[in-house]
Structure formats: structure tokens, C-alpha cells
Amino acid sequence: MCLSREELAELANAWIWKHHEKIVALSANYIGQLERGKIRWPGKLYREALREILGVSTDAALGFVNSRRAVVRLKDVDRKQFLRSGLGLGVGALVLGPMAALLEGGEPSPIPHRIGATEIEQIRAATRSFDSWSNTYGAGLIREPVMGQLRWSARLLDATCPDRLRPELYSAVGNLAETAGYAAVDIGAHDAGRRVYRFALACAEQAQDWPLRAEILSSMAKQAIWTGQPDDGLTLAEQALVRSDRLTATGRALLHTDRARALAKMRRVSETLTAVGTADDHFAHSTPDDDPPCMAYYECRQVIW
Template identity: 30%
Template sequence: MEREPNRLLQRIITEAGFSHKGLARRLNDLGAARGTPGLRYDHSSVLRWIGGQRPRDPVPCLLTEIFALRLGRPVTPEDLGMPTTATPLHLGQEFTHTWQEGVATVTALWRADVERRRFLLDSTFAIGAGSVGAIRWITSPPDARPQGTGSRRVGKADIASIHEVTRSFGELDNRFGSGRVRSSVIKYLDSAVSPLLKEGSYGEATGKQLAAAAAELTRLAGWMAYDLEQHGLAQRYLIQALRLARGAGDHALGAEILAGMAHQAIYMGQPAHALDLARAAQMSARKSDIPTLVASCHVLEAHAHAGIGDARSCASSLHQSELSFDRRDRADEPEWLGYFDEAYLSAKFAHCFRDLGEGDRTVRQARRSLDMDGRFVRGKMFNLSLLTAGLLQCGELEEACTAAAEAFTLAGELQSARSRSYANDLRRRLEPYKSEPIVVDLHERTKDLVHV
């Protein structure tokens, strides 16, 4: 069937005075600037659109921005003869002002993720989006009655189901890596949680419980994207989890999500941004009066200081973390904070000392971190990597190779991009010793365990 030419697009291209090649170049450049790198459109692409082919997202939204800037007036997809269903490129990056806007945004994000929309998969980490989200979390007033007026009554069983699914998927994630389970999580969010938020009937009290449950699972989905090193997507999920936590009025959960955002920023090599996020997390954690959570936020601030190379500030934050952790009361903590124990705190200390080049202290803390819950397989791989790095800093090559071999073995069992990155880092640290027989033997024995 012959396509109908897109005369509206041809007309506005002429009005704007763009060549086909020039328009394609602007499109690719703007896509990169908006967090969608890798667009490779050319003059032939523009000719096909003029001929009636419908471009995929994010092209319509990018084109409206390009033409609006050139012509000095608003331009819509309809003005370009393109469908009005185009998903905005910034979907999920905004911490919305109202509960209703937040529900619309997060459910659209889940749907786009299930559909594996390219602009999400290709999106990049945006410091500005995280900063604005943190500011709005701090400054936004409580939501006015998060309510639903739909036809489906939401009850305790619905909320309990979300919590149980979150717990089960979290355990699988820790044991096997996010690659094995993330697709199931987002399908559950889209098929089970979205109808409750959009079509459910619930008052304020139930609405807050529903928002908190949805925030926990959305946070987990974001953490899984982070583990797969899909950083732009992970950031969008964490911002939307933070927005749901605002609907719940849950300062503790908000602090935990901000701490997760700081964790990701450190991993991304953005310690100054992580510092801001960790301090924002502390503000909320103090309101929650949960000492373990306060300790978590302080130790992330310490890790950010270590990333900057500020050993004195790092030491001060580590001290504050210890003081808070010593006041903990396990009986008075939310279930989602159960991972943060002595071993986890030691691992965070080891990260700081490794980044500051303090081998002896890294080894001491990394050894303590291995006294951990055996269900956290991925965490054990990370902690063995820390021990290996510290031993290498101390010149203990033989013991380092023993720890590295175990780390490589665990990494080979996980579907986790972060685990592969830790393994890559170990191989780089072993590179100066590549001619040593023990290192040659290690590489030979583990070469098929982790594909680097």
C-alpha cells in the first residue's frame, strides 16, 4: 500500500530553511544532548519521512524542539504530520509537583520500559535531573491526600502482595544478578501495580501505603537497571521512586532512595554530585530517627569525599557513620533496610580506603565485610574484589590471587554488569604482575568465567 506523503513536514522544513542533511545533523546532535546518544539519521531518513514513513520515538519530540527554536513559536507533533502519541524524551526525569502527575509519569515509564522503547534503553545519566529531584524532595510540601477514585477497590491484600513480590525479587537479584529478574519486575509493575494506582479506589491512608509499596518496588527496578549499567534508565526509576515516597510521606524511604542515587553517582565517577545527594539523604534520614539509615547516608558521604580525594572529610564522615550505627535498634527498622549490617558497613569503609590508596585499612575492613549473609552472592563478589585490591596495594600478590579467583568464580555465576566491571577492574590491577607465574595461572584458570 502506497504511503501518503507528509506535506506538513515538507512545508515546515521549507519554512525553516533547513536542508535535509542539516536537519538530520541537528536531530542527531540534539538527541545526544537530551540523553539519547547514537542517533544516526541522515538526509535519506528525512526524505523517507517526507514520503510518509512514520519515525520512531524520540524523533517527533526532537523535531518539534528543533523547529520551535528555529521558527520562534511552539511546534507540536501534529504540526509535523506525526502521531500525537510520541512519548516525551524526558519521561521519568522530572519529580512532578502533584500526585496525579506523578502517577501518570511513573505508569507511563513502566509501560515504555516494558515496550523496550529505544530512548529509554539509550538514555544517559543526567546530573541535572538528579539534582532537581533532590531539591524538590526537600522543598515540596506533603501531597494533599493521595487518593484514587477509580472503580477497583484497593485493600490490604493488594499492598501486601506488592511487598511480598518486592522481597522475593530482591532476594533473587542478590543471588543471581539483575539480568535474570528485571524484566519480570517491570512487567509486574505495569500489569499489577499500574492498575491499582490509576484505576483504584483508595482513601488517604491506603493511598500512602500503596505509594510506599510502589516506591519500594520502583526503587528495586531502578537498582536493577543500575546493576545492568543502564544508568539513564536507573536514574529515572529512582527519581520516580522518590516521587512515590513523597506521596507516601515516608522520609525514611526517601532517604534510602536518595542514598541509592548517591551510590550510583559515585559509581558513575561523579563524587561531587554524590556528595549533594548523600547530604540530602541525611536531611531526610534525621527526620526518620533511624540510626542505621543515618549511618548509611554518612558512609555514602564519606565515599564521595574519598572519590574527591579529601581524606580528612572522609574520616569525619566515617566517624559520624560509626556513631550513628552504634545507636541502631534492629527492632525499630523497616524491612527494606535489613541489608545494612556490620558487614555492609565494613564494605563501605573498605571502598573508601581503597579509593584513598590505604591498603592495610582496606584489607582489614574487607575481611570484616566477608562475615556476611550468604544470600548476598553479588555483594560477596564485590567484597572479595575489595579484598583483592587492598592486598595488591599491600604487595600481597599470592593471597590477592586467591581472593581474585573466588571473585571471578562468583562473577561468572551472576548476570550483573557491575560484577563484570568489578572483574575488569581486578584484571587491570593485576596487569603490572602479568608475567608472574601465579598471575598467569590465575588468568588461565579464570579466563572463561567472566567475559570482559
């Protein structure tokens, strides 16, 4: 198995969410700092995740030393060698070429100590920009920058934020994550897309943002159908319809269309036709002015196919 720094970071983030339900933002830059010894004692959850992923039982085996408890220091080269050999990584997977090396060593962008409406709107504006670029140029252009923006934005979730604004912060980050997940799926990076979608869904549920939750589950359902798992797609679409009374008519039409796609793939013809009719009925009562921004793209032709 050959993993890049980014892939290792994403695996660790996914492992922590799966086992601790904690949203973290371990990045490729952070992995690089571990290699170089700039960070010698990462947080407990990071150490636990990396031990599991790399298949070792102790922090020392990873080259991590708590400087407050030990005098011994491991050379940076030992740490680098472990991170390469422990996963069978080729040198090319973690060591950049001479030109790309000029981009190494940058410090993570600082985050504000306190989050307010301005920072939340900045995340929303970034999401709108990425969506526009994706629609114009394709997801390949935005995948790397949107993931970088998402990692930075996810760190804001741990910053101080007024209680009244925290749901909006989670919604904004979740919406950005949905865009990042779509970018990954659109270029065929399905495993990465699933991980980002799960993060997006966690944010939407934390915010109790029902329309965003429905949109993310719809995206997850479509991905499952596209990748030959229509039964999973049907489950996700029906999960999104829980408390459908909190969705607009457009949102309900979207989800019944997803159900119809999944049922059609399973050749359940009668149920497919019923689902199409239900989607059409809901869309007939659609009022675009009532729809949240995440539903703006949905049009009649998506019901009719």
C-alpha cells in the first residue's frame, strides 16, 4: 500500500470520527511536521489513530517522544524512515521533488481566537466560489484547494464561538464539506469522498440543519448508486426522508427522485414508477423562494429524467 501524506491524514481523521465521534482536521502539512520532528508529541487521539493505521503498539515505535517525560530524542531521519517503511511507502509518496520541495515547511494558517458572523460568512463565500469554479471548470480544479479550505475551516469548530452562532458555523463547514466531497467523487476518488461526506453529515446533524442533512444524504445516495450499491443508496435516501416535514417540497422531490433511481437500478419497476410520481407531485408544489441555497440547482428535468 502506498499512501501520500494527505491520504494518511484523511485515514486518521476518519478513524478518529469512527471510534470517538470527534471531528478533527489532521492535515498533510501536520504529517510533514511529524516527519521532520517539528512536532514530537501529537495529541492523544492523533497518536492512537496513527498507531492503529500503521499497525504498531507503542508511541515510541512511531518515533514520538514526550519531551516533558523523557530525555531520549529520536533523530528526524528515524521518524521519516518509519513513516515510509511502516506502511511500505515509496520514497516518492512522501518526499517531494526538488521544485515541489520549495513549497514545504509552511506553517498552518492561524485561526481566529473567536468566531463570529464575519468568519461564518467567509466560509459560505468560499463555498460559493468553489461551487462556481466546479460548475465552470470541473471538480478537478477545485479538489485540492477546497480540501485545504475545509481543513482550515474545520479547525474553527474548536475555537470560541457564541452559542447562538455555533449551529451556523457547523452548517457553513458542513456545506463546504459537501462541496469537497462532491469534488472527490466527481474525479473518482470515492473513498475520500465517502469520508468527507460523513464529516459533512456530522456537521449538519450537529447544527440540526435538516435541509443540509438531506442534501448530503442525497449526495451519498447518488454516489452509492453510481458505484453499484443501489440498496445502500435507497437506505440513504430513506434516511434523509426522516422528518420530511422539515424539508421543502423541492427537498422531498429530490429525495424521492433518489429513491426512484435506486429502485430502478434494482429493477423494481412498479415501485420506481410510484417514486417518480411522488417526486413529481412534490415538485409541483415547489416554491423556489422557500428553498435553501443547497437546493437551488434542482430542476424539473431531474424529476422527469
